[in-house]
Amino acid sequence: MRRRLFIFSFLVAPVTLYLVYVIAPYAQAFYIAMTNWRGVNAAPQFIGLENFGRLLGDGVFWKAVGHNALLLALLPVITIALALVFAYLLNVGGAGGRTGVWGSKFYRVLFFFPQVLAVTIVAVLFQQVFRPDDSGMLNAPLMALGLKPVGFLSNPSIALWSVMAVLIWQAVGFYVVLFSAGLASIPREMFEAAQIDGAGRMSMFFRVTLPLLRDTVQVAWVYLGIIAMDAFAIVWVMTDQHGGPDRSTTVMAAEIYRNAFQYFQFGYASALGVVMFFFVLGFAVLSLRLSRRERIEF
Amino acid sequence: MSVSRRELLRAAALIPAAGALAACATPVQQTPATQAAGAKKALEVWIFDGGFGHQYATDIHQPLFKSKFPDVEVKHNFTKEITKVLQPRFAGGNPPDVIDNSGANAMDFGALAQDGQLLDLGPLLEMPSWDDESVKVKDTVDPAVINFGTFDGKFFVLGYVNYIFGVWYSQKAFTDNGWAAPKTWDDFIALCETIKKSGKMAPFTYAGKHPQYLYEILLTMAAKIGGNDVLVNIDNLEDGAWKAPAMLEAATRWAEVGAKYLMEGTAGLDHVQTQTAQNKYEVAMLPSGSWLENEQKSTTPPDFAYGMFPVPDVTGSDKLPYGTLHTQPGENFIVPAKAANTQGGVDYLRAMLSKKAAGDFSKMVATVSVVKGAGEGLELSPGVKSASAAVAAAGSNTVFYRWQSWYAQLKDEAIAATGQLMTGGVTPEKYLERIQAKAEEIKKDSSIKKFKR
Known part of the structure; x- marks a missing residue:
């Protein structure tokens, strides 16, 4: 006792x-979602489900949902694929199959760098990287070659891809470390046995490494999915007009913030938040359900 | 006193529970602490720390205020994030006494007015002015201030500086190259063509990341072509206001500039980057306001000499004459209705409107204030001189619009659409249709408070 x-x-x-x-x-957000609170008065009016009815017809919000969906479809796949390849090369991808490639210690540190930087700094740095004149890191060489500068952030059909590239750039390092740890826990004998059986680098990766990392990949998937459903900080700080140009990069969280702190429609913003809450919850439940499988014991 | 380990733990457990009540996100009605009679009242002032800094308040306004109210303790504060810092104070029922609600992160005046959070400053206008007991405050300020600060018939917001909009250029660059400020649109296009051909710099740019700089001149031009009613109708959300013929004319002209004469990369640059490019003589002209000279003072070459010209004559039968200007009071001061010391707040604003305070302010931050004659006899910089001359020449031909501060959603739509117009993403017709559709949506939305002028 x-x-x-x-x-x-x-x-x-x-x-x-x-x-x-x-x-x-x-x-409280669930309650505020059913009011017309504008954030400054003390007596919000209860309006039932009106905000939810309104958000069904809110084109900008659904555009944002679409962008999150696209990120959700691509960001985890690309990031995990890249991180797996890098982790494999850094740990067991060397000539003997038991050590990393040449210089792997250096790359290990290098890959982790973006993770150390605050998201806001990353966003501001990439504004400069993407700058559309001869001060831009990407555009300066293009212009030196006599090509037209690319509007990485100012062209509505390119901007979302730029956002995704930054998100991937920032996330990969962490998953390289995560997968490296996963690789380290796989017994060496497994690789040796596969090697004796004549497995090359490719088949070793797909037949040994990947199946044994399944649990780690699954965790990474959920984490990255949540990053894809959020993406707020990069979008808000890096893109023109916070999710522009012309709403081409906006995401759910940005619309929530905009409605709350720029339009002062806290009630409506809370309703958007409630919807996002269910989207994220739904994603987490679904991805855990779908990936449930027998564990491999070793 | 000895405290056993268990007692300590129990106490530790209670602390967060006590904080639970304070963490509510929903608003709580609070009665402001009543002041004991005769107690020295404090005056809490919040200044937006933007282009003008906040030093003018501590160096000019507060000493002047203290000279008449030595007992009041002025609590000076400043921030760049007005909303984040002060919105919770309104929700908590204890807002400060004077707020300079300005900048990109200002609180929405519509929401504040709608909720009765703002003190009616009507009585301030009727009070004797700081300098002269026999003159009322309202007779010392530009009448546009009163029009602009009025929401639903009540004067809530005191604009302190007079923003004057136009096309800005370097007088040095123009003189050196033999270029002249254009009086008609044809001259303007010819000038753009000349500059483009000269290869010395790009003809025109605007803050591509913030297309409101461009729709400003587009709307002013539409008002010049079709008369002031074009803007009044837009403000009043009249049906088809955005699709007026004058709007189409103006949108078509600017789309042409967007297609032919913009500096490379304009769409992805912000106001500082484009203005700095102008300081480096990489681009000749850009639309901006009278704060520009002060904003750029650290990058402007000494002999640059800012100059400003108004919207040129467009059709030859424009409703408003050459020289028509868009002027707008800015740097908006409010006194919250639920502030602890509203009377002190009103007196603070009255001190700000004295000739001395306004004159010193104009000199310190190189801008034009709304107080009549405050700039008289002061040594003015080329840009302020040029803008002041334009105001004098315009006389009563000044226009303004208010929809962008009334309807934030409409502003965002206009910004997004204007960016598209200038990069060729939409035609002028589609551009106006898009904004008109948003205006109608707002008109139908019962949750958004409507304003009329």
Whole structure:
């Protein structure tokens, strides 16, 4: 009993904090979503489901949902693929099959760099990288070759791809580390046995490494999915007109922020937030369900 | 006193529970703390730390205010993020006393007015002015201020500086190359052609990331062609206001500039980058306002000499004469209705409107204030001189619009559409249709408060 009380006393603080600062605001958002609160008055009016009816016809919000969906479809696949290849090369991709490629220690640090930078800094840096004149890191060489500068962020049909490239650039390093750790836990004998059986680098990757990393990849998938559903910071800081030009890069979270803090429609913004909450929840449940499988024991 | 470990833990557990009440996201009605009679009242002032900085408040306004109210303790604050810092204060029912609600992150005046959060400053206009007991405050300021600060018949917002819009250029570059400020649109296009052919610089640019700089001149031009009613109708959300013939004329002309005469990369550059390009003589002209000279002072070459010309004559039968200007009071000061010291707030604004305060302000930040005659006898910079001359020449032919501060959603749509117009993504007809559709959507939306002028 005393022991239990002791443990309980340690849990009270974090659980209370969690309830007050995480669960309670969620619950309140559901209530605010059913009001026409504009953020400054003290007496919001209850308007039922009107906000939800309105968001069904909100073209900009659905455009944002579409962008999140596109990110969700591509970002995890590309990032995981790149990270797997890099992790494989860094750990077991060397000539002997038991060490990384030449210089892997250096690359290991290099890949992790973007992860160390704050998202805002990354966004501001890439504004300069993508700059459409001869001060832009990408456009300066293009212009030196006599080509027209590319509007990486100012051309509505390119901008979202630029956003995705930055998200991938920033995420890959972390997953290289994650997959490296996963690789390290695979017994060496497995690779040796495969090698004795005559497996080349390719078949070793697809027949040994990938199946044994399944659990780690699955976790990465959920994490990256959540990044794809969010993407707020990069979009808000890096793109023109916060999700532009002409809303070509906007995402759900950006529309929530815009409606709340620029249009002062906190009620409506909360309704968007509630919808996003269910999208994210749905994604997490679905991806865990679909990927459930027997574990490989070793 | 000895405290057992268990007691300490129990106490620690109680602390977050006590904080629980404070963490509500929903608003709570609070009664402001009542002040004991005779107590020295404090005055809490928040200044937007933007292009003008916040030093003018501590160096000019506050000392002047203290000279008449020595007992009041002025609490000076400044921020670039007005909304983030002050919106929770409004929701909590304890807003500060004076706010310079300006900048990109200002609070929405429509939402504040709609919720009765702003103090009616009507009585301020009727008060005797700071300098002269026999003159009322309202007779010392530009009348546009009153028009602009009025929401639903009540004067809520005091604009302090007078923004004057036009096309800005370097007088040095123009003189050196033998170029002249154009009086007609044909002259303007011919000038663009000359500059383009000269190969010395690009003819025209605008803050491509912020297309509101471009729709500003487009709307002013439409008003010049079709008369002031073009803008009044747009502000009042009249049916088809955006699709007026004068709007189509103006949109078509600017789309042509977008297609032929823009500096390379304009669409992806912001106001600072394009303005700096102009300072480096990479581009000849750009649309902006009278804050430009002060904003660029660190990158402007000493002999650059900013100059400004108004929208040229377009059709030959324009409704408004040459010299018509878009002027607009800006740097918006408010007193919250629920502030603890509203009377102090009003007196602070009254001090700001004195000739001395306004004159020193104009000199310190190189701009034109709304106080009549405040700039008299002061040494003015070339840009301010040029803008002041344009105002004098325009006389009563000034226009303005207010829809962008009333309807934030419409502003965003116009920004997005204007960017598309200038990069050739939409035709002028589709451009106006797009904004008109948004205007109609807002008109039908009962949750958005409507304003009339």
